[in-house]
Amino acid sequence: MRGGEGAEPLEARLAWRLVAPALAIILLVALFPLLWTVWESVHLHDLRMPWLGRPFIGADNYVEAFRDARFWGALAHTLLFTVATVTLELGLGCVLALAMNRAFRGRALVRAAVLIPWAIPTVVSALLWRFIFEGQAGIANTLLVEAGILRQPPVWFIHPGLAWVPVVLADVWKTTPFVALLLLAGLQNIDASLYEAARIDGASAWRQFRYVTLPLLKPAILVALIFRTLDAFRVFDLIYVMTGGGPGTSTEPIALYTFNSLLQNLRFGYGSALSVIVFAVTFALALGYIRFLGAGLTETRA
Amino acid sequence: MTPRSRWGTVALGLLVLATAFPFYWAIVSSFTPEARLFERPSLLPTALVLDHYRALFTERDFWVPIRNSLVVAGATTAICVTIGGLCAYALARLRFRGKAPLLGLILAVSVFPQISVVSPLYLLLRRLHLINTYPGLILPYLTFAMPLTVWLLVGFFRQLPAELEEAAMVDGASRLRALREVILPLALPGLAATAILTFVYSWNEFLFALSFTLGPERQTVPVAIALFRGQYQVPWGQILAAAIVATAPVAVLVLAFQRRIVQGLTAGAVKG
């Protein structure tokens, strides 16, 4: 019955006064720069060649990007990374959430174990895993050889294909627990009497999962899926620190290529065009998010 | 124990083990002499030395990045929690036209890829002569920290019953007084959890710190560690020691407030 808006002029005036500073900051540091990026992307702007000025060149930067093999490579790497990590994280996260949902002793320990990898800087987790897989005599190689899984220890980071293994592993290690927490929250929201009702109706454990858990967990799964997809698509820190995009550019994601175009090559026009492309893809994904779940999240519940 | 719950326990045991191992290994290695790091590594430590930690603070001046990170993350958090807190209160509690689009805008900004605004922020900071300064980091940090803070706090404020401040207003308090005397004390745990999350995000941030600093005097902890790598040789012992030092405060904060943090993080996931 309540929860409307407008009609209370005093309240509305106060509300805008309270909202204004934060809104101004968001406009200044997020929206305005974003528009500026779009503006830059249709200009030639090379900080190494300031004498060229900043002429308008229309879609030339975008055309260049679409003809740029390194751009397509970076996009493919990003996609590969996204699909691999998101699949692994959601699958493992689901299993872990189901395991955590059972009452047991040491729950606090598990939750702590789950939170710490997520809370530490990505730079740190990248370095930890780089160290584990470093050289031929790192601990990973030593253990794999001792366990008889590998005969000849590889040098992970000089091989274009193998370099992905520690990268994906590091991301899965850092974020799977977090996904599990999200799903666990969803699981705990399911009324236990539903399982009792399903048991009385004679549903097996699998059917309880299939017909009770999964449908009711869907919103949580979607949120986790989209959060993770957006994050994975923007991957930068992890790869910058672990491989630097190498060997060569074989693990370079789109965010890293954009960064290199901007701050290594100082090609601001071209880099901005890449930025806009990253933004467009992310925004499309985010729109899906708002479409699927945002209605429930942004509805006014005053 | 039923077989199913036994499998659950096994899964969780493995989880704890897999989570802990890299930390264990990093800690052990950070106390191992550099020369023995890659020489037939063994899971149990054979010789423990403090060399790397000593070098970290004497040769490397690791205090500088720690100070930088504290200043930048602290200031960002303070700004976001106060300004964002007021905004979140209005969004969670007051009735006004344009609330839904505003929430939508904040949600949209919170998923902005940082890389999309690096170029204009760089040009802007350069024009304002803020490259390689504290404000030159705090300002960009607001792009991700402000929407995050507002979003989390809206969730916390909404959990408080509206009747409490209605009662306060009927009792004669103005909106702002009701906010101060009734809502704020009750929202304190939520504010604390939000502050910690904002601090952790800012402490961990890498891309902006890498882009908008030029030398060690303003580098934050993640940038400093990432750039430890020498020209020809990687000082792994020091890197790992630094990693442990950078992780410790975050780990302590998160452990102390784990319950609240989990609540704040998962609030969005269960509604909908």
Next chain:
Amino acid sequence: MASVRLAGVEKTYPNGHVAARGIELEIADGEFMVLVGPSGCGKSTALRMIAGLETPTAGRVLIGERDVTALPPQERDIAMVFQSYALYPHMTVRENLSFGLRMRGVARPVIGERVENAARALGLEAVLERKPGQLSGGQRQRVALGRAMVRDPKVFLFDEPLSNLDAKLRVETRAELARLHRRLKATIVYVTHDQEEALTLGGRVAVMRDGNVEQVAPPMEVYRRPASVFVAGFVGSPAMNLLPGDVRPDGTWTGPGGLVLPLAGPRGGADVPARMTLGVRPHDVAIILPGAGDATARVDVVEPRGSELLVHLRLGADGEGGELRVVAPPEQAIAVDTAVGVRLDRDRLHWFDEPTGRRLE
């Protein structure tokens, strides 16, 4: 103390929901007015507009002689007891009770004295230093009451204050509220969905429906002379029987299941509508031998209620004529699925116009 007046008050929410359609209501100084109605009828919105928690879309709200329509709650000098009590969980009982006085800048010694007095009157002295979380439901309710009392406001507003109490405590608190009103002689506006609570507490009762006030009258009048079909059906338990029927040219009314009643006196005149609804309370129908009385019916269900029986009949010899609820004395032997006769108390019949539903005299 002061009177309260709602003058043509309308409230439309931005989502299009209309909660008040021109409410006219005058509450006299010192009166105990109960707003009652089903959920969604606008009674809570009306109360919240008196409190200043909602602003009307049109119309005016007056407290005493003052137009308070645009004033925020803190400037209206009212006190409100919420359904959830809304006690401040981080404050002790003493702090809860003094909050309103503190906000109004009352001197510290005065606050102390008034809080002590209220605590004594409500039996809360022992728990003054506790927090709401440590109190029982009844104690919380009394703290909420005390918070309103210490303020000595112009008007007390109650929003379903008893709905969170168990049945026994509710009856006790109801009596306590009545005593409180007698002692304070305060103007009280009280919202409830429970018609029994409304009848027992109200000096006058305003029955609301769909954003309108259907009837304002003392409780017994609302019960004896309901102004509309809606009020008739809403007030009283078990609910009044409402039977649709046609008026014949010969001046009789023909209802379901062969029920035929003569329309006495002036009702036979030319202004009689073609269709009328008959209202008769279950207490005003007697079950007699089949063949006798006004109609025949079949016994469907018999519910023993201790002091009486509630009998559900189906009108007509074959039971096709719709339901009729009858209250019978507990000693009467009534067998399920048998035929009985019914006799309606001619002095206690209510006639309503169709389709307007308005009462006909």
